[in-house]
Amino acid sequence: MIEALVAAVALGLLGHVLLTLWLMTYTWNHPERMAATRGPRCFRAPELGFTVLLPARDEEAVIAETVRKVAAVRYPSGLLEVRVICHADDESTIDAARAATAGCELVNVSVETFGGTPVNKPRGLNVGLAVSENEVVCVFDAEDDIHPDIFNVVNTVMLDEQVPVVQGGVQLVNMLDRWFSIHNCLEYYFWYKSRLHFHAGVGMIPLGGNTIFLRRGLVERVGGWDDRCLTEDADIGMRISALGVPIRVAYDQEWATREETPVTVGALVRQRTRWHQGFLQVLGKADWRRVPGWRRRALALFTFAQPLIDAAVMCTLPLAIVGPFFGGPFLHRPPVYVALLSFAPLYGLLLQMVTHMVGARMFARDFGLKLPATTLCRFPLTHLLYQFLLGAAAVRAVARHLYRRTDWEKTEHVGAHRSQTVPVCQAPGPAVEGPADVPIPSLPSAASPRLESDA
Amino acid sequence: MTTVPSSGGTDLIPRRPTGSPQRRGRTAPLQITAVTAVVVLNVAVLGYNALHYPYLENDEGTYVSQGWAVFAQGRLSPYTYFYDHPPGGWLQIAGWQVLTGGADGLFGHGIASGRIFMLALHAGSTLLVVATGRRLTGSLGAGLLAALVFGLSPYGIEFHRRVLLDNIAAFWMLAAFLLLLSMPLRLSRVWLSAVALAVAVWSKEIAVTVLPALAVLTARRAAPHARWLSFWTWLTLCLSLISLYPLMALLRGELFPYGELLGGRRPHVSLLCGLQWQASRSTDGGIADFGSGFWQNAIHWASEDPVVVVGGTAAALACVVLVRRDPGLSMLGWLIFSFWLFLGRGGLTLGFYLVPLLPFLALALAAVTWRAARAAGDRVPRQKGPVTAVLRSVVALGCAGRSSSRSPGRGNGNGGTLNPQMGSRRPSTGSRRTSHRTTRSSLTCTCTPTSTTRTTPYSGLSPRPTTTGRPSWTPPSGRSSTTTGARSTTSSPHPSSCKTPRRWVSLSSARPWTTPDRSPASTRGCPSTSARSILG
Numbered sequence: 001m002i003e004a005l006v007a008a009v010a011l012g013l014l015g016h017v018l019l020t021l022w023l024m025t026y027t028w029n030h031p032e033r034m035a036a037t038r039g040p041r042c043f044r045a046p047e048l049g050f051t052v053l054l055p056a057r058d059e060e061a062v063i064a065e066t067v068r069k070v071a072a073v074r075y076p077s078g079l080l081e082v083r084v085i086c087h088a089d090d091e092s093t094i095d096a097a098r099a100a101t102a103g104c105e106l107v108n109v110s111v112e113t114f115g116g117t118p119v120n121k122p123r124g125l126n127v128g129l130a131v132s133e134n135e136v137v138c139v140f141d142a143e144d145d146i147h148p149d150i151f152n153v154v155n156t157v158m159l160d161e162q163v164p165v166v167q168g169g170v171q172l173v174n175m176l177d178r179w180f181s182i183h184n185c186l187e188y189y190f191w192y193k194s195r196l197h198f199h200a201g202v203g204m205i206p207l208g209g210n211t212i213f214l215r216r217g218l219v220e221r222v223g224g225w226d227d228r229c230l231t232e233d234a235d236i237g238m239r240i241s242a243l244g245v246p247i248r249v250a251y252d253q254e255w256a257t258r259e260e261t262p263v264t265v266g267a268l269v270r271q272r273t274r275w276h277q278g279f280l281q282v283l284g285k286a287d288w289r290r291v292p293g294w295r296r297r298a299l300a301l302f303t304f305a306q307p308l309i310d311a312a313v314m315c316t317l318p319l320a321i322v323g324p325f326f327g328g329p330f331l332h333r334p335p336v337y338v339a340l341l342s343f344a345p346l347y348g349l350l351l352q353m354v355t356h357m358v359g360a361r362m363f364a365r366d367f368g369l370k371l372p373a374t375t376l377c378r379f380p381l382t383h384l385l386y387q388f389l390l391g392a393a394a395v396r397a398v399a400r401h402l403y404r405r406t407d408w409e410k411t412e413h414v415g416a417h418r419s420q421t422v423p424v425c426q427a428p429g430p431a432v433e434g435p436a437d438v439p440i441p442s443l444p445s446a447a448s449p450r451l452e453s454d455a
Numbered sequence: 456m457t458t459v460p461s462s463g464g465t466d467l468i469p470r471r472p473t474g475s476p477q478r479r480g481r482t483a484p485l486q487i488t489a490v491t492a493v494v495v496l497n498v499a500v501l502g503y504n505a506l507h508y509p510y511l512e513n514d515e516g517t518y519v520s521q522g523w524a525v526f527a528q529g530r531l532s533p534y535t536y537f538y539d540h541p542p543g544g545w546l547q548i549a550g551w552q553v554l555t556g557g558a559d560g561l562f563g564h565g566i567a568s569g570r571i572f573m574l575a576l577h578a579g580s581t582l583l584v585v586a587t588g589r590r591l592t593g594s595l596g597a598g599l600l601a602a603l604v605f606g607l608s609p610y611g612i613e614f615h616r617r618v619l620l621d622n623i624a625a626f627w628m629l630a631a632f633l634l635l636l637s638m639p640l641r642l643s644r645v646w647l648s649a650v651a652l653a654v655a656v657w658s659k660e661i662a663v664t665v666l667p668a669l670a671v672l673t674a675r676r677a678a679p680h681a682r683w684l685s686f687w688t689w690l691t692l693c694l695s696l697i698s699l700y701p702l703m704a705l706l707r708g709e710l711f712p713y714g715e716l717l718g719g720r721r722p723h724v725s726l727l728c729g730l731q732w733q734a735s736r737s738t739d740g741g742i743a744d745f746g747s748g749f750w751q752n753a754i755h756w757a758s759e760d761p762v763v764v765v766g767g768t769a770a771a772l773a774c775v776v777l778v779r780r781d782p783g784l785s786m787l788g789w790l791i792f793s794f795w796l797f798l799g800r801g802g803l804t805l806g807f808y809l810v811p812l813l814p815f816l817a818l819a820l821a822a823v824t825w826r827a828a829r830a831a832g833d834r835v836p837r838q839k840g841p842v843t844a845v846l847r848s849v850v851a852l853g854c855a856g857r858s859s860s861r862s863p864g865r866g867n868g869n870g871g872t873l874n875p876q877m878g879s880r881r882p883s884t885g886s887r888r889t890s891h892r893t894t895r896s897s898l899t900c901t902c903t904p905t906s907t908t909r910t911t912p913y914s915g916l917s918p919r920p921t922t923t924g925r926p927s928w929t930p931p932s933g934r935s936s937t938t939t940g941a942r943s944t945t946s947s948p949h950p951s952s953c954k955t956p957r958r959w960v961s962l963s964s965a966r967p968w969t970t971p972d973r974s975p976a977s978t979r980g981c982p983s984t985s986a987r988s989i990l991g
Contacts, residue, residue: 025688028681029642339706340699347695354691358683 003334009316010342016313017348024355027194030201034193037200039250043152044159049079049134050151051216055124056084059142060092064100066142071104075151081134082109085124089115093142121209122225122232129216129224138213139233145258146211153255154213163248164218165240167196168211169256173367175360175375177261180268182375183386184261186356189363192251199303200249204296206282206303207237207247211257218245229285230406231278238282238300242290253366269393276307276397277406311398314391353383486595490585493599497581497606502574505616506567515618519565522548523558538709538729541700543657544620548572569618576626577615581606583629584814590636591783591822601821605814610760614807620659621810627655628662629814631669632790636783640676645685646692648673653696661811664797666693668790675782701726734802742799749799756809764809767816768795770823784822791815 027034052070056063063084070082084097097111114127129137136158140146147153154166169192175185192208199205212233222239225232240247262268282288288300357379364371400406522545524533531542551572552558558565581602588598605611615622634648652669655662670690677685704710704726711718712725739747757764774781774788794812798804 025642025684028684031639031678031680336703336706340703343699343702350695351688351691354687355684358687361683 003338006342007338009319010344013345014348017352021352023195023198024190026198033197033201037197037249037251039153039252040156044156046076046079046155048136048155051132051134051137052082053125053128053139054084055121056086056093056142057090060096062143063097067100067104069146071106073151074148077106081132082106083128083132084111085128086113087119088113118227123227126224135216136213137216137219139210141210144210147255150255157250163246164215165247166213167207167249169251170208170211171256171258172261173258174260179382180386181261186359196249202295202299204241204299205247206234209233229281230274235282238287242287244292272393273397276394277401279304279307280401307394307397310391310394314395353380489599493602494578494581498578501577501615505570511566512617515566518545518618519569521545522552525549537724538726541657541660544623547623570616573616573618573622576622580626580629583633587633588818588821592825597821597825601818604821605817608760608763611813614810619807624655624659624662625811627651635672645689649689649692653693656697664794665790668786668793672782672786736803738801741801748804752804763816767820770819773823774819787819
């Protein structure tokens with residue numbers, strides 16, 4: 001009996017590890033998907049008007065720089081509308097935002113405040129939506145570093161392909177700040193560079209928290225953001241998917257929005273708990289059942305049930321660790337194939353770790369960062385610790401969900417990603433206004449953009 | 456519209472050069488027919504008197520009985536399993552026995568069942584050789600030629616029918632190699648290749664000798680954006696699966712020898728003892744000592760099957776030296792030499808140890824011959840279909856074989872005597888040089904400025920770039936005469952010059968290879984007089 005249990009747990013864990021590995025490496029297995037979800041190689045003339053929603057709470061340290069980054073994009077300022085949304089009791093952030101907006105070049109920028117409860121991001125987004133009018137609504141977080149051409153990219157994609165929703169790339173970049181930072185960065189790297197393309201291929205995309213662009217009519221049609229949901233982004237993405245509306249992924253690491261990792265282990269666990277809990281809420285709301293196509297529904301189920309799976313993995317971990325040694329020569333001896341099978345999850349974990357280590361090197365190369373040898377040396381140990389933290393966060397999320405504790409655990413931001421010397425993101429030039437034939441300053445690598453487009 | 460910056464990247468999707476759909480549609484039935492014919496021919500040649508010729512080997516009985524013990528007794532061996540080899544080979548035999556109704560099953564007795572399994576594996580290996588040859592050269596004709604060389608090899612006809620772990624390992628080694636030649640090389644194929652090589656090692660441990668060559672092939676063939684990921688995951692997966700073997704020994708409490716610190720006091724067999732024993736069997740000077748068992752066997756192999764052994768090795772040399780930029784061919788050459796190096800390490804060398812190398816030698820020979828024939832016969836209208844192409848290459852192969860094996864004599868059937876072709880106990884460097892020179896001159900014909908023909912990987916899959924309708928050729932050295940724009944070439948032998956038929960050793964004259972029991976080397980290394988064969 002105990003042998004059957006060990007074998008079942010081992011097979012389950014192995015399946016989970018291999019499936020995760022498959023999704024992590026999807027884009028290297030299907031490079032054509034990455035090519036298909038790339039952004040455009042040349043841009044259309046600016047035409048669409050964008051509303052930038054910047055919900056902020058306790059972000060006085062970073063909000064001013066974020067406003068400056070938005071003001072410095074290469075897009076006509078007449079087509080941009082920026083709304084910084086704060087709760088009325090957050091005076092320091094309001095002051096910082098007002099100071100920043102007063103000095104920027106944008107003509108249509110304001111700081112909006114709201115009172116009452118709940119005090120969370122979806123509430124702020126709904127407030128911002130109500131006081132804006134441009135036809136495309138986009139969401140950024142208060143600490144985001146956005147690429148100067150991101151609006152050109154989305155303008156081109158939306159007009160060329162007539163898609164109402166676009167998800168851009170997001171990447172954490174301060175990989176050396178804490179011991180867990182590199183693992184957090186790699187999670188984003190594998191998600192946006194690989195797994196998101198799998199979701200795009202299937203046609204079911206849980207939207208990310210920022211760098212999302214939605215047609216205003218569509219947002220209003222689904223009733224805005226759910227201010228009781230802890231992952232309002234995934235929730236609205238699911239409701240849009242349930243309408244059968246296609247979501248376009250436009251990922252290119254060059255245009256990815258840069259962010260920072262949580263500053264402490266506690267902040268990381270709290271952030272992850274909130275995400276897990278939000279996914280459980282989305283799972284419970286059952287919008288995913290209305291998504292057309294069984295493959296999409298199955299993928300939605302797998303995605304939003306991830307907290308439950310992670311919690312189950314965490315709970316069976318002791319058995320997975322003890323199992324191999326339980327079959328060893330020192331204790332009771334089961335059939336050798338059961339004992340071998342019980343080692344399978346550990347082998348899967350080893351393969352996953354190697355993939356992460358290679359991913360760390362690729363990530364550093366892609367973003368022009370330097371990866372110290374010491375980081376790689378301690379990588380196996382920190383990887384195991386990080387996986388343990390994620391599992392613990394999943395268990396915590398399930399427990400909180402069962403106890404119906406749904407308060408928003410805010411993640412602190414200090415702007416650590418802005419101290420990184422990332423060379424890819426070029427210093428923004430002046431915003432481009434005027435006719436389409438005005439040449440936009442190009443990066444040195446753009447020798448033959450047309451060829452890239454035709455490839 | 457405005458031109459805007461873009462990140463300069465590379466084309467992420469490797470193109471698959473293929474012909475037009477119409478042409479593919481026309482040629483598909485003919486290709487299928489040709490492949491089927493070659494497979495049927497190989498199976499028929501091997502299957503003829505397969506259950507009796509040359510005799511039933513005791514090793515065969517060992518593996519069949521061990522396969523039977525897996526399901527009948529729930530053990531890895533009817534006797535004590537003492538880690539002579541990893542059990543993957545007879546686990547597959549056990550699976551075959553289950554599929555065919557038991558060890559005796561459909562075929563009368565256990566060894567007959569095992570030999571039919573070998574026949575099925577041979578059919579599979581033939582298909583793999585065809586596919587690999589096609590991948591290596593871009594031409595089905597080369598694949599068919601390799602399969603013919605593989606299937607009609609007198610050495611292979613002798614040993615492929617026997618229930619040997621080497622035959623099983625060879626199949627999986629071929630699969631691992633072929634998967635790495637996929638176009639484009641996706642990560643899933645890389646992983647499958649790692650699994651296939653691990654199964655090969657689990658079938659017989661000697662397959663581990665090709666691991667370095669395949670690892671390098673993985674790194675060279677992977678797309679630039681996935682190179683690191685492909686290489687490291689291939690290596691990790693492969694080594695992880697192989698490591699299950701020592702892990703199994705550890706879990707059984709049989710990794711360390713008893714009486715030592717970690718081995719305990721209970722008397723038992725152990726993996727380390729098994730490896731130590733294998734390494735100590737018949738040690739001699741190996742490749743550095745011309746009187747060693749390795750050289751005796753090598754000379755014997757070369758005398759009995761010079762086309763595959765000498766020709767294949769010479770072709771491997773050509774692959775390593777002349778086509779370094781083609782990852783598939785050059786790593787095929789390195790794979791062959793790494794295996795030769797293993798055989799010449801100074802340990803026990805038995806007659807059937809060449810079995811895993813045979814398909815690779817056939818592939819190297821066919822691929823190099825094919826490319827030489829194409830380089831030489833470029834003026835002859837091509838696209839005549841696989842059968843014509845095979846015939847043309849067979850002619851070229853015959854002439855190349857004639858030039859590398861000048862003596863028309865054959866081995867006299869005495870295993871210990873010398874091959875007249877060699878002229879001495881040691882391999883004739885002169886004849887090798889001739890062969891090498893012939894191949895080299897065929898491969899490195901340099902074009903005059905009016906032609907831009909060049910040798911590229913998968914050149915057969917893409918149109919050969921020429922600026923003129925008929926390229927002219929210039930030989931690389933002054934020894935060959937220059938012919939420009941004519942139908943004859945300087946390097947490739949013209950069919951009309953091939954006056955004597957290529958030498959094949961007939962089955963009737965082929966002496967059975969030295970069997971383990973008769974081999975002086977094996978008796979020297981055998982530690983016990985147990986009735987159970989522990990050789991091989």
